[in-house]
Amino acid sequence: AQSVTQPDIHITVSEGASLELRCNYSYGATPYLFWYVQSPGQGLQLLLKYFSGDTLVQGIKGFEAEFKRSQSSFNLRKPSVHWSDAAEYFCAVAPIYNQGGKLIFGQGTELSVKP
């Protein structure tokens, strides 16, 4: 069955420290891959997406993600975290031949930032 796993439910980092959020997927073929961010009481905003090509993808707000086919992973990174990055982060996949944006989400990782 198709699935997305985010192993870390909650992560706390200090402001200015680097960040890596993990995402693993189980799929028959390489799907489209996404990272979304959700601030408290808000909807989801797309951070970045991977379809093909360069396996290192740049997104908004200084985030990047690296696709590793051999590990079925799409980890999100940021070199220096800001207090405003505190939010919940969701990894999602969609099959390449999917009609529309029917996404399968991971459970989410809540990020807290210490001053």
Place this chain on the structure above:
Amino acid sequence: DAGITQSPRHKVTETGTPVTLRCHQTENHRYMYWYRQDPGHGLRLIHYSYGVKDTDKGEVSDGYSVSRSKTEDFLLTLESATSSQTSVYFCAISETNTEAFFGQGTRLTVV
């Protein structure tokens, strides 16, 4: 921001009553979706639509129905609300399979 409006934003209802949530878009996107968000589960697809009057079930469709009579509106109905349907409901739209845009969410409490 994509033009997606969910209404109501908050609702408290009693067990056994019918509830309808509305999603309205101004983007003329073909696809519309209803997800529910629960702690520890991320977002799960309830129903989706790929055109006017064309809808299909998602992974958690039991107890829910949908209708799409116009491109811009996608309604989610709980025929007889239960406490297990207490959740935050998100509408999303997309034109292709490359990106989905989400509404602000509706917080539904069934007491």
